[in-house]
Amino acid sequence: MNRRVDGHALGRFDDGAGPFTGLVVGDRVLRLQDDGLVKGPAGYLALLEEWPTVAPRLRELAQEVTPADSVPLADLRVLAPVEPRQVFQAGANYRSHVAQIIVSGRAPDDDRSEDELRRHAEAVMDETARSGSPFVFVSLPTAICGPDDDVVLPRDAVQVDWEAELGVVIGRRAHKVTRAQAMDHVAGFTVCNDISARDLQFPPQHKALGGDWLRAKSRPTFLPTGPFLVPADQVGDHRQLRITLDLGGERRQDDVPANMLFDVPALIASVSAAAVLLPGDLLLTGSPAGNGGHWKRWLQPGDVMDTAIEGLGAQRNRCVAEEG
Structure with a gap:
């Protein structure tokens, strides 16, 4: 399925080496790095726990994504974007x-x-x-x-x-x-x-x-x-x-x-x-x-x-x- 987003979104993906959390901009995905938006691994719950500060930083990151630091969405397996406790x-x-x-x-x-x-x-x-x-x-x-x-x-x-x-x-x-x-x-x-x-x-x-x-x-x-x-x-x-x-x-x-x-x-x-x-x-x-x-x-x-x-x-x- 061909996918893209208007603006940006958060997702979870697998590139063959294992799951990771990424920022989707258009039809490309920027892998979120550990000790970047949050201290430690950039996992789903860690990001959502700090959402009031993470959300504006995602907006800033979305403006900076380039083909050099992102990968095509079509090359990734799309996982469920959430890992809720409840x-x-x-x-x-x-x-x-x-x-x-x-x-x-x-x-x-x-x-x-x-x-x-x-x-x-x-x-x-x-x-x-x-x-x-x-x-x-x-x-x-x-x-x-x-x-x-x-x-x-x-x-x-x-x-x-x-x-x-x-x-x-x-x-x-x-x-x-x-x-x-x-x-x-x-x-x-x-x-x-x-x-x-x-x-x-x-x-x-x-x-x-x-x-x-x-x-x-x-x-x-x-x-x-x-x-x-x-x-x-x-x-x-x-x-x-x-x-x-x-x-x-x-x-x-x-x-x-x-x-x-x-x-x-x-x-x-x-x-x-x-x-x-x-x-x-x-x-x-x-x-x-x-x-x-x-x-x-x-x-x-x-x-x-x-x-x-x-x-x-x-x-x-x-x-x-x-x-x-």
């Missing part, structure tokens, strides 16, 4: 998605028309946004894979789904921050695809206890991320970034974050009220309508997903069957 995920956070859930989940004896159901869904969402709180769960960082890596479909699941999402990277410790303070704690944004085994998510034996988020969402390769961490100062209005997902060349999801029920500041305020967000943590903000349940289509070996967010880049992941 991953938080918002669920049912797009108006289009919630409307689909309500309409498709009607009871057999519900004789309302689709228009009536949609009006009901709009009223439910308006009230939720006005007086409710976001639904957020925690998943494992070990689910993360790179933007070009294969997604492994487990043997014990047959309804594996996709969810294109805007990922928010935390750049400053956040605990009990207000909505007004929230964006000051954002380092930048990235592209995520929250793969989910729907037939494992709500097993009958655990129905009284809720969803099985571990088996359904935290499997290795179930969170393709990247290609880059684009700093917040390199992104215009993140609410207008177009999110798309194509499966086998067919458009399945298409929306913008402006249609979230709870926006990024609200999510950060809500999560930080209950937990401590650490520099480098990843917050997924929910997925638009157009998941597999709507299309009556689940991921199969050989499927190719193209997930993109305007201004942040694109990923392409092939689905493969679990071996053994």
